[in-house]
Amino acid sequence: VLEKAVKAQGTDVRASFKNTYNTARVLQGMTLKQAEAYLNQVINHKRCIPFRRFNRSTGRCSQAKEFGLVQGRWPVKSCKIMLNLVKNLEANANVKQLQVEELVISHVQVNRAAKGRRRTYRAHGRITPFLSSPFHIELWALERSANVARERVGDRLKPTRKQVARVRHRTVATGEN
DSSP, X not given: OOTTEEEEEEEEEOSOXXXXXXXXXXXXXXXXXXXXXXXXXXXXXXXXXXXXXXXXXXXXXXXXXXXXXXBEEOOHHHHHHXXXXXHHHHHHHHHTTOOGGGEXXXXXXXXXXXXXXXXXXXXXXXXXXXXEOOEEEEEEEEEOOOOOOOOEETTEEOOXXXXXXXXXXXXXXXXXX
């Protein structure tokens, strides 16, 4: 973990992978305070979680307009899990003596875990699997740094590495020297 970063993670968390995936994606780029306030608003049904992926047969809600979408839900269990992780990030930041107000959630990753197996009894004496979809999750928060001005060469800005490579590629492709 970087000096100015904190991490929180959960393994084999027993909640919906798909709901938590969408919940986690929304938090990326938010500060810890913004994330905490947002999750509390979702739990109180004041705002929704936009469903960008795993959104088949998801109902429409007007609160999703905020994100330029029409599909959204209020996954309370996922929100409470994410709220605990955000609070854990905050506690880890206090231990590292970082400024909590400056921390931004920079990395969010949700992976499927091994399915929990149960069985359900069906008609005509059959038995079929009844599986759960747990997940592993990790969050990283970095302390926001001050903007740094680009280096100037003479009266112009120094070209980026990508711009230099593009010029180099053009000269090789056209055969110029």
